[in-house]
Amino acid sequence: MKSVNIGGVTIPGNVALSPMAGVSHVFFRGICREQGASYAPTELVSARSIRYNGLGKSMQYLRIDPEKEGITAIQLFGADPDDFTAAIEKIMEDPLLSKVDIIDINMGCPVPKVVKTGAGSALINEPSKAASIVTACKKALEGLPKKVPVTVKTRIGFNAGDSGRPDLAKALADAGCDMLCVHGRTRPQMYSGLCDRKAIRLMKEAIKGYDIPFFANGDVTDGESALSLIRETGADGIMIGRAARGNPWIFAEVNACLEGREIPPEPSEQERKQMLIREIEGRCRYCDEDIAVREFRSVMPFYVKGIKGAAKLKVRLCSALTVNEIKEILEL
Numbered sequence: 001m002k003s004v005n006i007g008g009v010t011i012p013g014n015v016a017l018s019p020m021a022g023v024s025h026v027f028f029r030g031i032c033r034e035q036g037a038s039y040a041p042t043e044l045v046s047a048r049s050i051r052y053n054g055l056g057k058s059m060q061y062l063r064i065d066p067e068k069e070g071i072t073a074i075q076l077f078g079a080d081p082d083d084f085t086a087a088i089e090k091i092m093e094d095p096l097l098s099k100v101d102i103i104d105i106n107m108g109c110p111v112p113k114v115v116k117t118g119a120g121s122a123l124i125n126e127p128s129k130a131a132s133i134v135t136a137c138k139k140a141l142e143g144l145p146k147k148v149p150v151t152v153k154t155r156i157g158f159n160a161g162d163s164g165r166p167d168l169a170k171a172l173a174d175a176g177c178d179m180l181c182v183h184g185r186t187r188p189q190m191y192s193g194l195c196d197r198k199a200i201r202l203m204k205e206a207i208k209g210y211d212i213p214f215f216a217n218g219d220v221t222d223g224e225s226a227l228s229l230i231r232e233t234g235a236d237g238i239m240i241g242r243a244a245r246g247n248p249w250i251f252a253e254v255n256a257c258l259e260g261r262e263i264p265p266e267p268s269e270q271e272r273k274q275m276l277i278r279e280i281e282g283r284c285r286y287c288d289e290d291i292a293v294r295e296f297r298s299v300m301p302f303y304v305k306g307i308k309g310a311a312k313l314k315v316r317l318c319s320a321l322t323v324n325e326i327k328e329i330l331e332l
């Protein structure tokens with residue numbers, strides 16, 4: 001695997017799990033690493049909430065497991081540089097969270113609730129504000145015993161029809177951003193339509209003169225699409241989102257393809273069902289079973305996709321209340 005240096009932190013490969021709310025649970029991130037993901041940031045967590053409410057409520061999303069995950073990264077969102085400063089201070093005071101290797105800033109979230117506060121993809125339209133957030137994070141991380149780089153994940157534009165924001169990429173790099181990841185869709189596209197690889201490339205080329213890695217993101221579903229995304233954008237690495245839900249094996253497949261090795265066989269139906277159980281049992285270690293099962297409802301359908309009788313299984317799984325019930329439904 002091709003390792004990537006992110007601001008002094010070496011990640012062991014160039015295929016990462018893209019952060020996903022409700023999906024990127026700490027236990028799942030560990031599973032993805034086993035399958036070859038180079039690293040996997042947490043889902044987005046509000047810097048403002050950490051600032052004013054402390055780590056408590058956010059801990060379920062912030063939790064990292066350096067032993068299982070290898071390189072760890074926490075993704076924060078917000079609009080006010082002071083919120084990031086305060087949030088990072090609190091993170092770095094915590095015995096577990098202070099072990100984090102990378103702080104990632106979300107500048108791509110298209111959800112109106114986030115955008116209307118000036119956070120997420122709203123920052124695409126405000127390159128100087130976006131840069132000031134990077135500067136604040138870098139400053140808050142100065143003087144620690146270890147260097148913690150700051151990365152940004154964003155999109156190719158805020159408005160429909162935007163085809164890349166090289167000005168944003170440059171502003172972020174000038175502010176000291178240690179890695180940039182760009183999803184090839186605009187904010188109004190959410191997750192629909194095709195990824196614009198030319199627009200991703202434009203942003204990659206904008207920071208050519210800076211010695212920072214660039215990741216591309218969007219629509220990778222297998223080895224071939226990973227290979228072509230890297231080729232067409234010139235990216236140093238990729239992040240895989242939706243296709244990894246219920247399918248952590250995708251990392252082994254993509255790594256094999258990128259390295260020109262034979263693609264490993266697809267997991268059997270039994271292996272898929274067993275991995276589903278492994279993930280829910282793992283999630284149950286972190287909260288009450290009923291909560292874990294309820295949260296897992298959005299993920300379970302992906303594990304049984306393609307399995308005989310999947311439609312009926314999905315309906316039944318989504319009304320299950322306990323792990324034992326899930327096992328019965330899956331006949332395990």
Ligand SMILES: Cc1cc2nc3c(=O)[nH]c(=O)nc-3n(C[C@H](O)[C@H](O)[C@H](O)COP(=O)(O)O)c2cc1C
Nearest residue numbers: 018019020021043044153183218219220240241242
């Ligand atoms: C359910 C879901 C939750 C997501 N949550 C986040 C998030 O917390 N932070 C983030 O940067 N992107 C988030 N994304 C965007 C993905 O990380 C990724 O950029 C997007 O899905 C495109 O990549 P893909 O085509 O490989 O899925 C989310 C996407 C989905 C589908």
